[in-house]
Each structure stands twice: as C-alpha cells, then as structure tokens.
Amino acid sequence: MAAYELERLGHQIDIMEGSPRIGGRIWTHHFGDGPGAPYGELGAMRIPGDHEYVLHYVHAMGLGDRLCKFVTIFEEHNALLNIHGTVFRIQDAATQALQTRYRELFLDVRYSENTRLFAAWLKLIVDAIGSGELRECLEQDLSSHLMNKLEGLNLQPFFSPQGKTIDLHTFIKAHPDFREQCSEALNLFLGDILVETSHDLLQLQGGMDQLTNNLAKAVKGPIKCNQEVVALRVLEDGVEVSWIEAGRLHTRHCDYVLCTIPFSVMRKMELSGFDDDKLSAIYNIVYWPATKVLFHCARPFWQQDGIFGGASFSDEGIRQIYYPSIKDNSSQESVLMASYTIGNDAAYLGKMAEQDRNLYVQNALSKLHPEIRTPGMLLDMTTIAWGNHKWSAGGCSLSWNHQPYQEIARPQKTLFFAGEHCSKFPAWLQGSIESALQAVHNIIIHKPVTDQTTRSPLAPLGKPKTSLSLKTAI
Ligand SMILES: Cc1cc2nc3c(=O)[nH]c(=O)nc-3n(C[C@H](O)[C@H](O)[C@H](O)COP(=O)(O)OP(=O)(O)OC[C@H]3O[C@@H](n4cnc5c(N)ncnc54)[C@H](O)[C@@H]3O)c2cc1C
Numbered sequence: 001m002a003a004y005e006l007e008r009l010g011h012q013i014d015i016m017e018g019s020p021r022i023g024g025r026i027w028t029h030h031f032g033d034g035p036g037a038p039y040g041e042l043g044a045m046r047i048p049g050d051h052e053y054v055l056h057y058v059h060a061m062g063l064g065d066r067l068c069k070f071v072t073i074f075e076e077h078n079a080l081l082n083i084h085g086t087v088f089r090i091q092d093a094a095t096q097a098l099q100t101r102y103r104e105l106f107l108d109v110r111y112s113e114n115t116r117l118f119a120a121w122l123k124l125i126v127d128a129i130g131s132g133e134l135r136e137c138l139e140q141d142l143s144s145h146l147m148n149k150l151e152g153l154n155l156q157p158f159f160s161p162q163g164k165t166i167d168l169h170t171f172i173k174a175h176p177d178f179r180e181q182c183s184e185a186l187n188l189f190l191g192d193i194l195v196e197t198s199h200d201l202l203q204l205q206g207g208m209d210q211l212t213n214n215l216a217k218a219v220k221g222p223i224k225c226n227q228e229v230v231a232l233r234v235l236e237d238g239v240e241v242s243w244i245e246a247g248r249l250h251t252r253h254c255d256y257v258l259c260t261i262p263f264s265v266m267r268k269m270e271l272s273g274f275d276d277d278k279l280s281a282i283y284n285i286v287y288w289p290a291t292k293v294l295f296h297c298a299r300p301f302w303q304q305d306g307i308f309g310g311a312s313f314s315d316e317g318i319r320q321i322y323y324p325s326i327k328d329n330s331s332q333e334s335v336l337m338a339s340y341t342i343g344n345d346a347a348y349l350g351k352m353a354e355q356d357r358n359l360y361v362q363n364a365l366s367k368l369h370p371e372i373r374t375p376g377m378l379l380d381m382t383t384i385a386w387g388n389h390k391w392s393a394g395g396c397s398l399s400w401n402h403q404p405y406q407e408i409a410r411p412q413k414t415l416f417f418a419g420e421h422c423s424k425f426p427a428w429l430q431g432s433i434e435s436a437l438q439a440v441h442n443i444i445i446h447k448p449v450t451d452q453t454t455r456s457p458l459a460p461l462g463k464p465k466t467s468l469s470l471k472t473a474i
Pocket of ligand 1 (some may be wrong): 045
C-alpha cells in the first residue's frame with residue numbers, strides 16, 4: 001500500500017520480499033488451479049465494516065463487487081459446541097451446554113440466575129475466541145469482583161428474546177465502564193472479541209489474495225521475491241541494506257527505506273545505527289502464535305446439520321472451526337477451516353509436525369462431524385503455524401504488551417517502519433494500512449517531491465464509501 005501511494009506521489013520505489021510469494025499474512029490457499037478452485041484463508045479472512053482503510057483499497061483495486069457478508073462465530077445457531085466430549089448446538093447453549101461446562105458457576109447460589117447465565121456466556125465467548133491466558137484472566141476477574149459487578153446490573157435487556165444468547169455489543173455500549181473493571185489484557189482483548197463477533201463483517205468472494213495480487217499489478221516499480229533482507233545499517237546519508245539472493249550476499253545503499261518486516265523477524269537480523277529505545281522496542285515486542293488447518297472436502301457435509309456459515313467450537317485443542325458462507329464454484333467441493341487457534345493452543349499445535357497436526361485436528365473434528373471419516377470425504381488439507389513461519393515468526397503482535405505505537409513506529413533517520421505492529425490496530429489489516437499511510441506521510445514530509453505539491457496520502461482517502469455492494473450467497 002505504501003509503495004502504491006509513494007508512486008502516486010511521484011517517488012520511485014523498489015520492493016524487496018524475502019519469501020517466494022507476495023501477500024505476507026494475507027494468504028489464500030487454492031486447492032487446485034483455475035478461477036473456480038475451492039480456497040480457504042490461512043491468514044486474514046474478515047474485513048470489519050468500519051475498517052475504512054481496508055475497504056478504501058478494496059474499492060480502489062476494483063474489488064468492491066466481491067465484498068459479501070462474513071458469517072461469524074455465534075451467528076449460526078445450528079453450529080456446534082464440543083464441551084468436555086459432549087456436543088451441543090449453539091442454540092441449546094443456555095439450557096444445556098453452559099450448565100455442563102460451567103457447573104460450579106451455576107451452583108453458586110449467591111448470585112441470581114441472570115448473573116450466572118450472563119457470566120457463563122461471557123466465559124464461553126472468551127473460551128471460544130481467546131487464548132488460555134485470557135481465559136484465566138476472566139476466571140480470576142469473575143471470582144474476585146466481576147460477578148459482584150454483574151449482580152448489580154440489570155442484565156435482562158441483553159439476553160435475546162428467547163434467552164438463547166447474549167448481546168455483548170449492546171451490553172458494552174450500555175456499560176462502557178465494564179471493560180475497565182477487567183484486567184488490562186482482557187479489556188484490550190474484549191475490543192477484538194467485539195470486532196470478531198460483530199454482525200458487520202465482510203469477506204472477499206474469491207479470496208483475500210485478490211487484494212494483494214491487484215495491488216501488486218497496480219505498483220509500477222519492481223517487486224522482487226526471494227530477496228531475504230539480513231542487515232539494516234542506518235547511516236548519516238541513508239540506509240545500507242544487505243540481502244541474500246540465490247545464496248549470495250548483496251548490499252546496496254538507499255536514500256529512504258520503509259521496513260515492514262515484523263519485529264519478530266527483524267530482531268534476528270544485523271541492525272546497526274539504531275538508538276537504544278528503538279532496539280528495545282524491536283527486541284521486546286511480544287507476538288502471539290496462531291495456527292490454521294484447512295480441509296478440502298468432497299462436499300459440504302455440515303449443511304446436512306443446517307450449518308451454512310459461522311463457526312463451531314471445540315474445547316479439545318482445535319478451538320474454532322469456520323464454515324464457508326459463500327459458494328464460489330460449481331462443484332460440490334468445499335473448504336472447511338477445521339481449526340483456528342491463537343496463543344497457547346497455537347503454541348501446542350505449532351509444535352507438532354504438520355502431518356501429526358492434521359491427524360490431531362481430524363480426530364478432534366470427527367467428534368463434531370463424524371462425516372469427515374467417510375472414505376473419499378477428505379480430499380486434501382493444508383496447515384500453517386504462523387509462530388514458526390520464517391517470514392513472520394508470530395501470528396500478530398500483542399496489543400497489551402505494546403509500548404505506545406508511535407514509539408514502535410518511530411523512524412531511525414531515513415529508515416521508516418510500518419506494519420500491524422506499528423499501529424493502533426495491531427493484528428488487523430486496518431492497522432498495517434494505517435501505519436503504511438502514516439509512514440508515507442512521514443517520508444514525504446522528510447523528502448518532498450520537487451515537481452509535485454506535497455500532499456498527505458491520508459487525505460485523498462476522504463470519506464469511506466458508505467454504499468458497499470453487499471452480496472450474501474449462502
Ligand atoms: C491467522 C491470522 C488471521 C488473521 N485474521 C485477520 C482478519 O480476519 N482480518 C484482518 O483484518 N486481519 C487479520 N489478521 C491480521 C493481518 O493478517 C495482519 O495484520 C496483516 O496481514 C499484517 O500485515 P503486515 O504488512 O504488517 O505484515 P506481513 O503481511 O506479515 O508482511 C510482512 C512481509 O515481510 C516479509 N519479510 C519477512 N521477513 C523478511 C526479510 N528478512 N526480508 C524481506 N522480506 C521479509 C514477509 O514475507 C511479508 O511479506 C490475521 C492474521 C493471522 C496470522
């Protein structure tokens with residue numbers, strides 16, 4: 001995005017990419033060739049409706065008509081919950097699953113039924129989306145003070161009319177101080193939970209990689225893959241970059257460098273001319289692992305259970321299972337996201353060899369969907385452990401371990417920085433783009449193009465398009 005905007009402002013750019021592919025943590029895996037091949041997302045998959053920078057570029061890259069609703073977790077009430085080996089439907093959570101999983105909570109008669117049920121829902125949501133660390137945070141917060149806080153509130157308006165779910169969004173809007181009563185990590189993560197469970201999420205029909213592929217076509221300067229940057233030296237008159245290509249070490253002098261390499265990778269490189277605070281930010285920023293496993297299936301067997309999107313949840317280590325909510329090809333074949341984990345669950349799965357991980361996921365998935373074991377059902381699979389991935393060494397940076405993002409993004413002379421880790425929206429595409437535009441702004445202030453009026457790339461975005469073309473093809 002930064003390269004595209006710099007070119008539009010009259011600068012000459014050159015992109016060095018270490019891996020053999022472009023896209024980074026946007027990675028659509030296509031099972032087969034051709035436009036109709038079934039696909040799944042190994043990286044980013046949802047675009048929140050208010051992430052205006054992402055939507056701006058989706059439209060700018062001619063992909064507006066490919067936007068359609070992303071059915072998210074807890075939106076499909078026929079989806080399943082595997083709780084301690086017993087499978088429930090989400091629609092039966094309030095009457096059965098929650099009472100089984102959080103038995104101790106329901107036995108605590110000091111609190112009203114509404115308080116216990118609401119707390120159990122909160123636990124289920126954090127269980128399904130959060131990591132083990134966050135699950136513990138909530139556990140501690142509830143037992144120390146949050147149950148008392150909930151007991152003092154009128155929770156009735158936040159249960160759905162049939163009492164089957166809770167509306168966390170309306171609850172947080174009505175009680176914004178509730179988040180501040182949670183431990184810091186949980187408070188910040190609740191922000192992500194609200195986004196991930198929003199009813200206003202979008203996806204790109206055909207795959208998220210259309211965005212990066214179209215962008216690459218729109219950039220005029222060379223984009224060279226297989227150029228692994230191994231050293232960055234900040235000098236008085238520019239930046240020296242060393243990289244390895246085809247086994248040979250090369251070095252070049254650049255006037256300006258914008259580095260979007262994750263700090264988890266950068267800290268393994270040779271860095272010189274950096275100040276101590278900057279080095280401290282690079283070495284200390286914490287990244288969370290994440291894993292995904294995609295199963296290419298002969299047919300969408302989950303539809304027989306009335307599931308047409310959304311996600312199931314299993315407490316047997318595979319956590320979230322996402323179903324496709326769009327049909328993009330004429331064949332019966334379909335791709336199931338058989339497992340999506342973050343944090344300690346991802347660390348556990350990430351340690352396994354790929355084949356073992358796939359078998360583990362297949363086994364856990366079969367408890368919810370025995371059809372996966374039908375001969376000929378599982379055609380192919382693929383997996384990624386972002387924590388071990390050479391080019392990111394982590395899923396995403398952790399917002400609650402962040403120093404102020406302005407400090408993380410702070411340039412070193414003419415070496416500038418961008419990426420999700422440098423933004424106020426870590427772990428989202430919106431953050432990567434916002435930080436890229438900020439970096440472009442900083443570069444053009446530093447080096448105005450002589451034959452053009454200097455204008456900020458943040459300005460031309462203007463107001464986001466409000467009339468998005470939404471297509472739902474469930
Ligand atoms: C599992 C998962 C799910 C996600 N889901 C969503 C979602 O639904 N919606 C959303 O908005 N966001 C989501 N995100 C976050 C989003 O994908 C990231 O925030 C974003 O893609 C990060 O972009 P970036 O440019 O900062 O980093 P990257 O995309 O990682 O780009 C960094 C680039 O640097 C390259 N590189 C690394 N080392 C070197 C080197 N030594 N030399 C040269 N090049 C190098 C890499 O190959 C890569 O191309 C998800 C992320 C993950 C991991």
